[in-house]
Amino acid sequence: MENGRIARRAPYPWRVVIPVEDAADPRIADYVRLRDVDLRKSLEGGRGLFLAEGEKVIRRAVAAGHPVRSMLMTAKWLDRLADLTGGDTGDVTVYLVSDEVMEGITGFQVHRGALASMERRELPSVAEVLRGARHVVVLEDLVDHTNVGAIFRCAAALGVDAIVLSPRCADPLYRRSVKVSMGSVFSVPYARLKDWHDGLEELRDHGFRLLALTPAESAIPIEEALTGGRNALLLGSEGDGLSSRWLAEADQAVRIPMSREVDSLNVAAAAAIACYLLAAPGH
Template identity: 45%
Template structure:
């Protein structure tokens, strides 16, 4: 049975997905991984928030929805959000219609097409922070979402991503992060690794998690009160690039046992962030 809907929003805003000719639905067409990689949503100022929790966190962070898309049974979960944005159309449909539209089974409640806010200023973010995570060319959206969730929950002040890193606001990244990507400041760097000079000018000590001849165990890294620290985590396959390693002050490792080479970057990031953020600031 559909959930009861508080009718304080205008029911005339509810539009049926059956009319696929409505151009406002184009933003939801074929949201499968393969199709999204061929689209230029970042340049168009669009991202898709998936699940009621992610939609709510995005809106609470100040982002503005263009429209909502959901099954009728979930209408009651977003009444407050509908009322905050009375001009955003609400598209509803049954499970089959929604799957035909987006290209997969929509089982997490709702979606919203969102306007991207203006990017944050790197200099301002660095000045306001003391613990920074730098994600170099992370290629998997699930890994990125997991890293951001750990960064947010463990106390990292901000995340910087390199030009080739996947999009933190891509629907899978945002969903895996449980919407924390909307609360944690992040900046996409313009030039890599040249932008590391900007961090150094702000007094950041540069660490990189990478197995090198002079790498030290993470637990041996001592951080003084008041010290600013940035940690680079590399691509899932190749790790941190040699160009970035040349610019850092120290490489660190998590010692492993039973012939296990390394942890997944998502798991490794959680350990690194806990160590960095448990040190005095």
């Protein structure tokens, strides 16, 4: 060990492993208080980073080309993730902690035992993600990161080509979204509208028919509205649903018929059904 570092020697010759015993160590500031949403938003936005949690998700983030800033893990993950520091990731600093210190830093027990702090990249423009796309999902002002992650996972599984977010929609790269998406936030292209009020015009300009998903009885059943061509499914926020502006802008309001005992579906459940129908043969 040199100055608290285990540097480039067997059994981990390819990287720098730094044992950390104090949860207040400033070197691991990227990982603090993971459940404090406000703190995390400003910290991650300010530093241009996001966190990937668990082996599978970290691997997908790396494969998608996100540079690794550092990793934080308990000892049992050192071997499992050893190969990750090759190739494009170059040399990665690994902060090695006990379960207790991990919990002290992050604020909870990280069951998957490994976190990576990754660099964000500039998002493509809306025009770029729409080019060549046929099935698109558009999310208006969702606030729940779990829902955003679940919708990305559905989109990846059910053949959606791209996702477009309203300017205020929750961040797909927030740790919870990334985790719930199982890394689908790295495989489904997405972009953020700059303008909420007139932003949907850009989709129409690209030839998309705008289908507004709403539980309202006045809407037609979604299966009657799906035809071939370019379709964009608009999904609204957890509380209020789609805004009156976006409902008015849509070409057609569509509903998933439900039992009368229920007011609405969770937005991710609605997305799963709608994406499945959209990708069905013939649509």
